[in-house]
Amino acid sequence: MDFLKEKHRKKISITSLDFVRSAMTHIDWNSRLIGIKGARGVGKTTLLLQYIKKFHANDPLVLYVSMDDIYFSNNTLIDFASQFAKQGGKRLFLDEVHKYPNWSQEIKNIYDDLPELQLVFTGSSLLEIINARADLSRRAIVYKMQGLSYREYLGIVLSIDFPIIDLEEILSNTLEISTSINNKIKPLQYFSHYLSHGYYPFFRENDQLYHTRIAEVINLIIELELPLLRGVDLAYIHKLKQLLFIISQSVPFVPNVSKLSEKIGIHRNTLMTYFHYLQESGITRNLYKQAGGISLLQKPDKIYLENSNLAYTFSFDRPNIGNLRETFFANQLAFNHQLTYPVKGDFLVDEKFLIEIGGSNKGNKQIKDMPTSYIAADDIEFGYDNKIPLWLFGFLY
Numbered sequence: 001m002d003f004l005k006e007k008h009r010k011k012i013s014i015t016s017l018d019f020v021r022s023a024m025t026h027i028d029w030n031s032r033l034i035g036i037k038g039a040r041g042v043g044k045t046t047l048l049l050q051y052i053k054k055f056h057a058n059d060p061l062v063l064y065v066s067m068d069d070i071y072f073s074n075n076t077l078i079d080f081a082s083q084f085a086k087q088g089g090k091r092l093f094l095d096e097v098h099k100y101p102n103w104s105q106e107i108k109n110i111y112d113d114l115p116e117l118q119l120v121f122t123g124s125s126l127l128e129i130i131n132a133r134a135d136l137s138r139r140a141i142v143y144k145m146q147g148l149s150y151r152e153y154l155g156i157v158l159s160i161d162f163p164i165i166d167l168e169e170i171l172s173n174t175l176e177i178s179t180s181i182n183n184k185i186k187p188l189q190y191f192s193h194y195l196s197h198g199y200y201p202f203f204r205e206n207d208q209l210y211h212t213r214i215a216e217v218i219n220l221i222i223e224l225e226l227p228l229l230r231g232v233d234l235a236y237i238h239k240l241k242q243l244l245f246i247i248s249q250s251v252p253f254v255p256n257v258s259k260l261s262e263k264i265g266i267h268r269n270t271l272m273t274y275f276h277y278l279q280e281s282g283i284t285r286n287l288y289k290q291a292g293g294i295s296l297l298q299k300p301d302k303i304y305l306e307n308s309n310l311a312y313t314f315s316f317d318r319p320n321i322g323n324l325r326e327t328f329f330a331n332q333l334a335f336n337h338q339l340t341y342p343v344k345g346d347f348l349v350d351e352k353f354l355i356e357i358g359g360s361n362k363g364n365k366q367i368k369d370m371p372t373s374y375i376a377a378d379d380i381e382f383g384y385d386n387k388i389p390l391w392l393f394g395f396l397y
C-alpha cells in the first residue's frame with residue numbers, strides 16, 4: 001500500500017489547477033458512492049486528481065489508485081479497501097474500474113461492509129451500473145462526462161471563466177447575451193479551431209499529433225473496451241471498423257439496414273447492436289424520431305459522429321461544413337437535453353424547440369409558421385429574433 005500512496009503523492013504533485021472543468025461543481029462530492037462515466041480522453045482522471053489536490057492535497061486519509069495498476073493483478077480491491085479503512089482511510093478514489101474484473105461486486109461489498117469509507121470511481125462510458133453483476137443503481141450517484149464545451153475550450157485558451165447559460169435564456173435573450181460575449185472576445189475567431197482541435201482536453205499537449213491521438217483512442221475503444229465490456233467477438237472488430245468508416249464518410253448517415261448488412265456481411269440484428277455500441281462508447285450519436293422507448297434493435301433515423309473533431313480524424317479532406325455544424329449542435333445539446341429527429345427542421349429539442357441549422361444566410365423557409373422554431377446560424381456574431389449564433393450553443397455546459 002505504501003507503494004500506491006507514493007504514486008498518489010506524485011500524481012497529485014504534478015496535477016495542474018490552471019483550468020478545472022465545470023463538472024467538478026456539479027458533483028455532490030459528499031455522497032458515499034459516486035460514479036463518473038465517460039469516453040476515453042474526456043478528462044475523468046484529471047478531474048479526480050484536481051479535486052483531491054484542491055480539497056484534500058495533504059490528507060493522508062484520502063487515496064487515489066488506478067485499477068489497472070499491477071498491484072491489483074495479485075491483490076483484491078476489497079482486501080485493499082479493508083486495509084485502507086483499518087488505517088483510518090476515509091476517501092478512496094478508484095480510477096478506471098472497468099479494468100478490474102469483479103469491480104461491481106467488490107464495490108457493492110465495500111459500500112455495505114465499510115460504511116466509514118467513501119468511494120468515488122470512474123469508468124468507461126460503456127460501464128454498466130444497473131446490469132452489472134451487482135446492481136449499484138440504488139447505491140451509486142452516477143455522473144456522465146463528455147469532452148470540452150466551446151465555453152470550456154475558450155476558458156482554457158483565453159483564461160476567461162465564462163458562465164454556463166441556460167438553453168431557454170439563449171433562445172429568449174440571444175441579442176443581449178451574444179453582445180455581452182462579443183464585448184469580451186471574438187467568438188468566431190476561435191470557433192473553427194474548436195471544431196477541429198478543441199473537444200478533447202489533451203489538445204493542449206501537441207496540436208500536430210492531436211488527431212493521431214484521437215485515432216489511438218478510438219482504436220482502444222473498439223479493440224479493447226467493446227470486446228471487454230460488450231463481448232464483441234474479436235473476429236468482428238474489422239467489420240465494426242468498416243461500419244464506422246462508412247458512417248464517418250457520410251455523416252449525418254441515414255442507414256439503409258438491408259444494403260449495409262449485405263455490404264459488411266453481418267446479420268441485421270448484429271448491425272443494429274453495433275449502432276448501439278458505437279453510440280454507447282462515445283464514437284457516434286444516434287437520432288430517432290421518437291423520444292423514448294428506444295430498443296437495442298431499433299434502427300436510428302440518422303447517425304452523427306459524437307463530436308466534430310472526429311470528423312477531421314476520419315476525413316481525408318476537409319469535412320462538409322453542414323455536417324460539422326449539425327454535429328457540433330447535436331454534441332453540445334445532447335449532453336443535458338433530449339434530441340429527436342423532426343418532420344421539419346433538423347432537430348427537435350426537449351420535444352419543444354424546433355431548430356434548423358445553417359449558415360449566415362439561412363432563412364425561415366423550412367420552419368416557417370412552426371411554433372417555437374429557431375435558426376442556429378454559423379458565421380454570425382450576434383443573434384436577433386429567432387436567429388441564434390451557432391457558437392452560442394457551446395455555452396450550455
